[in-house]
Amino acid sequence: MNQELIRPILTVDIVVLTLHEQRVHVVVQKRDKPPHAGHFALIGGYVRPEEDVSTAAAAARVLRDKAGLTARLLEQLMTFSGTERDPRGWSASVAYYGLLPYQDVAQQVRRNLKMLPLDRATGLPFDHDTIVSKALERCRRRAAYSSLPAFLLPIAFTQSALRHAYEAVLGRALNDSAFRRKIDELRVIEPLAGNVSKATARPAQLYRLGRGHIVEFDRTV
């Protein structure tokens, strides 16, 4: 029973993704303690068994307490582990990806938070580059078959904004009329009666997700 006493470090790291100027950005935070103090890294922290009912709860708490953020969608990615990833010793980090609208991040005036466009989200400490790249791979794959990109938008959005969110995550342009037809057939969004966006020259109908949670499709968008 000896090995029960040697318990590794258990942490959570969250790849916070948002959409700004039609590009996916990763939200990173300046570390205030060693290792890598002063460097920007993924938002993360220790799992606290005495207060977190699960690692998912730990991820939500760390996001809230350290960055003042609440993800609209928070899902487990995978666990990264070993001796090499953290100079403090053998550690396992359960990684999550969290999606939220730009407005939610912009409201946070904490100076230790920063948004990096994907092509500049490299050179992060620990194995965070690998975690970011795995999160993007997962999000891209899920985006083709689910309502995932909608969680990068505010509650109310136009169909164009939704298409732009899909395009940003998928990394390719979509035909507008084909996209509208598919989204309509898949019935994931519903019009917000009487609500139009005044952000564009011509008023555009506003929509919201018909269900609160992520919906999987049986075919690609």
Next chain:
Amino acid sequence: MNQELIRPILTVDIVVLTLHEQRVHVVVQKRDKPPHAGHFALIGGYVRPEEDVSTAAAAARVLRDKAGLTARLLEQLMTFSGTERDPRGWSASVAYYGLLPYQDVAQQVRRNLKMLPLDRATGLPFDHDTIVSKALERCRRRAAYSSLPAFLLPIAFTQSALRHAYEAVLGRALNDSAFRRKIDELRVIEPLAGNVSKATARPAQLYRLGRGHIVEFDRTV
């Protein structure tokens, strides 16, 4: 820094899947210690930071040392955690799924190992029912777009055996000629020159996976 000292239990659990009489089976092991001593459960154990370079290494070690098995494909599923899942206290278990041919399991004469067909793989201790169900969901989804089912077969197999493996994982019948055409186009298998199976009335050509690792397709089988 106080919370660094309170470290939860970290374990691995492996959903070992094999193919027997054209049905997917889960390999379970009788527990020799409490909790749940004498009950069959997923093969699992503690992560040992002093000898395991990662949780993946821990899963391979546990599988080898406790059950004498080596999976042909061993992949991370996700991490299950919390206060409720193990009476010993707050725990996190990094779950893996492992695929291997029936012959490898059949060779293991350990009396504490048992193969359960999927419909009888319920009522397992801890949250193992949930872990099994998530593993099957993941394998089914991956099977449609990858060479995953081939890892349930021996190194050399006929095209019919490969189709049966896909059918068993996907849970639906496939058209034989359409399947052969797709498998041929996707170039995942290669004929073993001069090798034929004598298991059937008419000798059938034997094949092997062209690459050792799992291959993802860009369209469904």
